[in-house]
Amino acid sequence: MVTVTALARTAALVGDPARAGMLAVLMDGRALTASELARAAGVTPQTASGHLAQLTEAGLLAVARQGRHRYHRLASPAVARMLEGVMAVAAGPGPVPAAPRRGPRDAALREARTCYDHLAGRLAVAMADALVARGAVELEADGGAVTPAGEDFLRGLGVDLAAAARTGPARRRVFCRPCLDWSERRPHIAGTLGAALLATCLDHGWLRRIEGSRAVAVTPGGRLALVRAFGDGLGGPCGDA
Incomplete structure (x- = not known):
């Protein structure tokens, strides 16, 4: 206690x-x-x-x-979750302004960034929305699960679900859970599934890290691949590499 x-x-x-x-x-x-x-x-x-x-x-x-x-x-990821939660509270109540007065770097962080070992930002929230809408993932306030159809879909993207599911006592990791996004104020996907999704996007070259920043950029090929996989909701103002 x-x-x-x-x-x-x-x-x-x-x-x-x-x-x-x-x-x-x-x-x-x-x-x-x-x-x-x-x-x-x-x-x-x-x-x-x-x-x-x-x-x-x-x-x-x-x-x-x-x-x-x-x-x-x-x-640990628990420390990252704590910090992300503090950031959500520190950002203040209410909806995110439609046109916040932010610098280019801050705009990039709001669009897509790493949250320890998983993806956060508008892009991550859009991915979570798409997975829920197609019945691939079920998210509740305190956890989440991948459906059988979702397993087929994620494996088709190249996500290593077997590795992500190995969350035994030594790792003490949750497989799938919602994580409140501090900039979007809505959940993205965390846990080992969230980490596997980010790793897949980086391995495929759909995303690339921006040196010296938590922000990640969508590559031109990645934009097309993500829209094909998740729908038009991912075709927003992601910064191309």
Whole structure:
């Protein structure tokens, strides 16, 4: 059982602007060095070192050593879900404005981005809507499932459902669940199925990562493939690679 003290301690760790900046830049699933995280947060390496120690001790970050370098990453998908939830609350109540005053980079993040190991943004929500509409996936408030017809459809796209379904005790991952999208305020698909969908899109070259950003871009061939697979709802203002 989580105590009020533990809840307050975690909230305080995330609430610091420098630590929040470090956590946010790791939301794309990468592992970064202390120097890279210091630059992202706009603090000195010495200050960053103290913040990283606190986040690691609290179980929010995990550290891996490779050669002389130490790489920091989010400790688990649960941490990413927590951060995405905070972002949804921080974005404020009510519908997303039709024409928000945002910069180009922010527009790209709203369109399509990585949420730890799965896809988020308008594109991801449109994919979830299409899967539900065709009866391939059933989503409820606390979970989701792939139908037999959905299994055939997803395998046809090249999604490795067998690997995604291996969610045993060691992995402690949910296979399919809705994840509230902070920019669209509607659910996209998370869990190991969401991760498998993102991996398939990247492996096929339908999407490509944008260096230094959580945003991903739709390639010209990917736009055609996604529209053929999921319908016209995916033919929106996705940035071509």
